[in-house]
Amino acid sequence: MxxxxxxxxxxxxxxxxxxxxxxxxxxxxxxxxxxxxxxxxxxxxxxxxxxxxxxxxxxxxxxxxxxxxxxxxxxxxxxxxxxxxxxxxxxxxxxxxxxxxxxxxxxxxxxxxxxxxxxxxxxxxxxxxxxxxxxxxxxxxxxxxxxxxxxxxxxxxxxxxxxxxxxxxxxxxxxxxxxxxxxxxxxxxxxGGTRLPAAFQDLPENLYAHTEDKIDFEALKGKKVFVIGGAASAVDSAAVALETGAAEVHLMVRAKEIPRLNKFKSTVYSGFFRGFKNLDEETRWRLLHHGFGCKIAAPRASMLRLKQYENFHIHLDSPIAKARADGDSLELSTGTQSYQGDFVILGTGYAxxxxxxxxxxxxxxxxxxxxxxxxxxxxxxxxxxxxxxxxxxxxxxxxxxxxxxxxxxxxxxxxxxxxxxxxxxxxxxxxxxxxxxxxxxxxxxxxxxxxxxxxxxxxxxxxxxxxxxxxxx
Ligand SMILES: Cc1cc2nc3c(=O)[nH]c(=O)nc-3n(C[C@H](O)[C@H](O)[C@H](O)COP(=O)(O)OP(=O)(O)OC[C@H]3O[C@@H](n4cnc5c(N)ncnc54)[C@H](O)[C@@H]3O)c2cc1C
Structure with a gap:
């Protein structure tokens, strides 16, 4: 260079x-x-x-x-x-x-x-x-x-x-x-700020953070960390937790499969940007309903950051129904499975x-x-x-x-x-x-x-x- x-x-x-x-x-x-x-x-x-x-x-x-x-x-x-x-x-x-x-x-x-x-x-x-x-x-x-x-x-x-x-x-x-x-x-x-799913609303603030928060990753060294969500912000937060020395990181994904597309990439052209607002309401709604519904894949480079870590785990089809404090640690439950750990990072997007x-x-x-x-x-x-x-x-x-x-x-x-x-x-x-x-x-x-x-x-x-x-x- x-x-x-x-x-x-x-x-x-x-x-x-x-x-x-x-x-x-x-x-x-x-x-x-x-x-x-x-x-x-x-x-x-x-x-x-x-x-x-x-x-x-x-x-x-x-x-x-x-x-x-x-x-x-x-x-x-x-x-x-x-x-x-x-x-x-x-x-x-x-x-x-x-x-x-x-x-x-x-x-x-x-x-x-x-x-x-x-x-x-x-x-x-x-x-x-x-x-x-x-x-x-x-x-x-x-x-x-x-x-x-x-x-x-x-x-x-x-x-x-x-x-x-x-x-x-x-x-x-x-x-x-x-x-x-x-x-x-x-x-x-x-x-409307960030999205805090109902399952996490009773969790004490010292046990979770949103990806939009400043997170003290040093404090997560040696800890078992859950990251909720499969999009870019969740994946990058999981990567930083691992790179900083978290003992285990578990990515909890609601979907049955990791989203692999970013549908919105196909909308990056002048006609879409200029013409969208003049489309009728139903067409605009259909476009965004479909795009958001497909979820937006994390970038490949972000996913690759995780690959080398044996202490990284992905749990698909794992919507969290309840999160509760258990002393200084916490328990997450999907209804059929429960998991114990130390901290949750919510990659749950914006409200x-x-x-x-x-x-x-x-x-x-x-x-x-x-x-x-x-x-x-x-x-x-x-x-x-x-x-x-x-x-x-x-x-x-x-x-x-x-x-x-x-x-x-x-x-x-x-x-x-x-x-x-x-x-x-x-x-x-x-x-x-x-x-x-x-x-x-x-x-x-x-x-x-x-x-x-x-x-x-x-x-x-x-x-x-x-x-x-x-x-x-
Ligand atoms: C992690 C991340 C990665 C992204 N990567 C890409 C990418 O690769 N490509 C792409 O095209 N887009 C990307 N985006 C989307 C987009 O480009 C960015 O969000 C970009 O920052 C948008 O610019 P902005 O000016 O709208 O908002 P921001 O850059 O967020 O600026 C908003 C500003 O408003 C200020 N503010 C808010 N409320 C108040 C208030 N009440 N009083 C005073 N100040 C206030 C904030 O302090 C902030 O500085 C990314 C977004 C994020 C979050």
């Missing part, structure tokens, strides 16, 4: 040059809004400084929507899962995925990589190491000067007149913030339940969900799909009863909860450019329409002459 001297600096020069060619950033054109006391209101507040939030921030600036703020509760460089809860060695996606480049070749992962290392290294790169992907995102933030304010958490939202009042926790201090539009780029656990999402829960009665909009035929009945929000064309929340909660359309979800309405254009890497473009298009149209009388007046008032009167005799 040969380093290129100054490669990244040259790339950054090229990007600055691209910006000059593109006349970036254009002036802000959005009509300002003031509070009654005269202080300005932010036009767009983005919560979440991960990939989606940053793409949205860059895209808004590029469209001349510049009065924006972007917050993330994590410290700088720890946004998203990459250096916190992700445990795979490399990304699942192929190295050619372009990242949140928003149409600029010089902003792609490949451009970033090849600016630093030679062609042989690029050819030899299999998949992108997880830490390297975060390095790329860090660079993306720096080169685009994305003004993420870290250590700021959104706790509550209150509609106030035609704006939103946000209650923030900023490095431990409460703060209020006013915004016209809110974009929740809050990741995967953004519409979809607005009532469990703190900042959205107060609006749960008013938000239109899929179950309010569509009743599936019996063969594809699916309670969880019904819990997804049914969103507008720019990812905005819609009202269950028109006229009851019109403020909802100021809240745009730009996270994984949009999947049922829009497909994976605001969650996974390949769709993010299309998603951000759609979000920004909607916001630009809304700001323009909301100030239509002012734009009309500007038009009437416009009096900058093209001709000065001295061009003819």
């Amino acid at each position: 040969k380093n290129k001297k100054n490669g990244l600096l040259d790339l950054e020069d090229n990007i600055r040059c691209d910006f000059e060619y593109l006349n970036f950033p254009p002036d802000n054109w959005v009509k300002p809004k003031l509070l009654e006391n005269g202080s300005p209101v932010t036009d767009v507040t983005i919560v979440g400084g991960g990939m989606c939030g940053m793409a949205a921030s860059f895209g808004l600036k590029r469209e001349g929507i510049r009065n924006i703020r972007i917050f993330d509760r994590q410290p700088e460089s720890f946004e998203g899962p990459w250096l916190t809860t992700a445990r795979m060695k490399t990304l699942r996606s192929p190295k050619h995925l372009t990242g949140p480049n928003m149409g600029l070749p010089n902003l792609t992962f490949q451009a970033w990589y090849r600016a630093q290392w030679d062609t042989d290294s690029w050819e030899a790169l299999g998949h992108i190491p997880r830490e390297m992907w975060m390095e790329y995102l860090r660079w993306y933030r720096q080169v685009l000067e994305i003004p993420v304010e870290n250590g700021v958490a959104l706790e509550r939202i209150e509609p106030e007149g035609d704006i939103l009042k946000l209650f923030l926790l900023k490095n431990g201090q409460k703060e209020e913030h006013f915004t016209r539009k809110l974009v929740l780029a809050t990741g995967r656990a953004a519409f 979809i339940n607005i009532a469990d999402q703190p900042e959205l829960a107060p609006f749960s009665k008013d938000v239109l969900l899929w179950r309010d909009r569509f009743t599936p035929p019996a063969d594809i009945a699916d309670e969880e799909l019904g819990n997804f929000p049914f969103l507008g064309p720019g990812f905005e929340l819609l009202e269950k009863t028109p006229g009851q909660a019109s403020y909802l359309d100021r809240i745009h979800l730009f996270n994984a909860a949009t999947t049922m309405t829009h497909s994976a254009v605001s969650s996974d890497i390949p769709g993010v450019n299309i998603g951000a473009e759609r979000l920004i298009d909607t916001l630009a149209k809304k700001f323009f329409a909301e100030a239509a009388p002012e734009h009309l007046q500007d038009f009437y008032d416009y009096d900058e002459p093209e001709l000065l009167g001295d061009e003819w005799n």
Whole structure:
């Protein structure tokens, strides 16, 4: 792997040059809004400084929507899962995925990589190491000067007149913030948190963790660990437990066979991302019902991490019906079999339940969900799909009863909860450019329409002459 001297600096020069060619950033054109006391209101507040939030921030600036703020509760460089809860060695996606480049070749992962290392290294790169992907995102933030304010958490939202009042926790201090539009780029656990199956609800907290938690794997050295689930997060957690020295690791899988397909891989193309939202409700439901029903296989590389360990065991057809504490250890029971051990890691994924999402829960009665909009035929009945929000064309929340909660359309979800309405254009890497473009298009149209009388007046008032009167005799 040969380093290129100054490669990244040259790339950054090229990007600055691209910006000059593109006349970036254009002036802000959005009509300002003031509070009654005269202080300005932010036009767009983005919560979440991960990939989606940053793409949205860059895209808004590029469209001349510049009065924006972007917050993330994590410290700088720890946004998203990459250096916190992700445990795979490399990304699942192929190295050619372009990242949140928003149409600029010089902003792609490949451009970033090849600016630093030679062609042989690029050819030899299999998949992108997880830490390297975060390095790329860090660079993306720096080169685009994305003004993420870290250590700021959104706790509550209150509609106030035609704006939103946000209650923030900023490095431990409460703060209020006013915004016209809110974009929740809050990741995967953004519409109900993580899923805790009923069987585990009475287990004391010292005996289990979810894969989304920070897990102290050192403390599991020499312990007998159960991991629930057969998807990527479960498999990678099992691998880290083994690599750190767990005495035994047992992967408890509900299905009779290990899932071997990732159906969603076949949906990574522009037509799917662009066209999905215009499909009728039944077709969208059928697609996701089938895709989620097939389960998503863990990546091959993750499964291979487990192969060498003789103290690793897979138990298929083993749904856990009950988990209970037994002193400092625990017992899991499937109904027909019981198992004793020390600790459980739940690779049980994310819940979809607005009532469990703190900042959205107060609006749960008013938000239109899929179950309010569509009743599936019996063969594809699916309670969880019904819990997804049914969103507008720019990812905005819609009202269950028109006229009851019109403020909802100021809240745009730009996270994984949009999947049922829009497909994976605001969650996974390949769709993010299309998603951000759609979000920004909607916001630009809304700001323009909301100030239509002012734009009309500007038009009437416009009096900058093209001709000065001295061009003819
Ligand atoms: C383990 C793992 C591996 C993945 N691998 C791949 C892959 O290989 N290929 C692929 O295409 N996709 C992959 N994904 C999916 C997707 O690319 C990632 O989830 C990606 O991080 C999504 O970016 P995001 O900006 O939507 O969310 P995130 O990166 O999760 O960013 C959301 C941010 O919102 C912040 N936040 C949330 N709530 C608040 C709040 N109330 N106040 C303030 N800040 C808040 C969080 O701190 C976080 O930084 C993977 C996901 C995971 C979890």
